Amino acid sequence: MSELIDAITNIREDEVLRIVRHRLKVGQDPVGLLDECRAGMAIVGERYQTGEYFLGELIMSGEIFKQAMSLIEPKLAGDTRIETIGQMVMGTVKGDIHSIGKDVAAGLLRMSGFEVLDLGVDVAPEAFVEKLVDSGAPILGMSGLITPSFESMKNTVDAIEKKGIRDRVKVIIGGGIVIEQVRHYVGADAFTRDGAEGVKICKEFIRKADR
């Protein structure tokens, strides 16, 4: 494990930034640095999924990664393409302004290689549909903490069907209180109360879509 990966996985902010600055200064390849940062984040994600790390470490490592990226990105060539395993649209549904669960899930998905198009909180069904159409993303993740959010989730699934794209979009709903009965009511393909499990489900969606 490189010094940089070790510093990221052990949440040592100052050390990560010092290493990145130094390596950029001596002319190291920014793409290689980016890969190392992403490798470190993947390990953080794994540690979260196995229960070794908690949300706090995810939040802090995400911040460290963001700062490292702000140093690396200006050095990347304009045509550098960052590989992802898939794209998905996410948001907390209309009428609900809670963001923590969504942010956790989005962070884990990014660490696992997804490109997450995060629409924020209180997102209307039409906004979800518009983003799914524009991006062509094959997965929609909807989050909600309060029970009235279930109605908004259902309205969003209905809007996707009405738009005629339901057959190409897999829908997963998440939040601390969702259960199978809610998934059924909403018409989603999957539900989860656990961010790590959510990543596995989304990877499975991508794997099946690639067949």
Added chain:
Amino acid sequence: MIQETMTSWERVQAAINVEIPDRVPVLPMQTYYFACRYKGLDGYQMVKERERAVRAHLEVYDELGGFDGQVIPGISFVFPRRISGIIAEPLYKVPGVDLPRDSVLQHDEREILLPEDYDLIADLGWNAFAEKYYGKFNPRPASKILQWGERQTARYVDDIKVWNEHGVPVYKGGEVFSPLMFFSMFRTLQQFTFDLYRRPDRVEAAMDALVEDFIQDAIEEVRLTGRTWVMLVLERGGCFYYPLKIFERFEWKYIKKMTEAWVKQGITPLLHLDQDWTLNLPYFQDLPRGCICEFDSCTDMFQAKEILAGKQCIMGDVRASLQTHGTPEEVQEYCAQLIDVVGKGGGFILSSGCFVPVDAKFENVKAMIDCAKTHLPAQ
């Protein structure tokens, strides 16, 4: 129906004392929003049309067949006559004003306090800091803020009176955050987490300085209302959020200090433990006797019973979504399981996991209440 030999108050007190009551007490948490919606009031009316809402609340209580009292009598809060108690005022989002009319009251988390405030609070304590600097987090004149707080307190006391006249006990007299919950809410979860890594000593110094003010605020609130429970609002310090080393340094030592101080004063601390606290449960064995550990369905209740049996009263935890999208049979089955396992040997209060959701099905809430009245713990 189980033959009742205790009053609701006695039954609840037996559970708190980890004794075996005549039947398991049932206290759905905060039935106000649910009752109002059931009677056709929208979110705006729930907040603004007080008389109608109070009437709806009473009617639904009766239609449910009654239960062992109201933990929270309405939607008002209790504030000692100090600016420091009402920092949250600008964060409330009201249906029909800031949110769609048929939404529910929500808390819009924003960065109200800044990193430099840790040092000021460490020097002054919370109350003196808030008196001196309230303009930093609330643009309204102090007199207006205080009037708002007084109105809230007066309404809270009125709500207690209404229920008592209806023959229903009310339990909660005060409510405060733990220091960790407080800073997490008013710095935001993200910024506060950064603080824990970047400036932990300054965070701890501020917590050390404000905890005594919070203890005294709760005692003052209990004095104002004449009710003996203090709800200690906890969510952000458990194992969903942070490892145990953070919990031990920034949450547990303050929980212990606060609960010990209150129990000495004859107050019942209601630890409102939202989110997952399963890994933290062993610590709660060392809480003073006379607390209630209330879970919202994210913590494993059966593990809680294994760890806390004979030591602490456990309360909870019918999941909100089971109340909205389950069937009465499913609710009954889960409640019976809770009564059999968690209720065995006493020390259990059956309740909703956190508040009864606004859109809960009436028959599901009734199924929870009826189960407590009909199902004795399996021996």
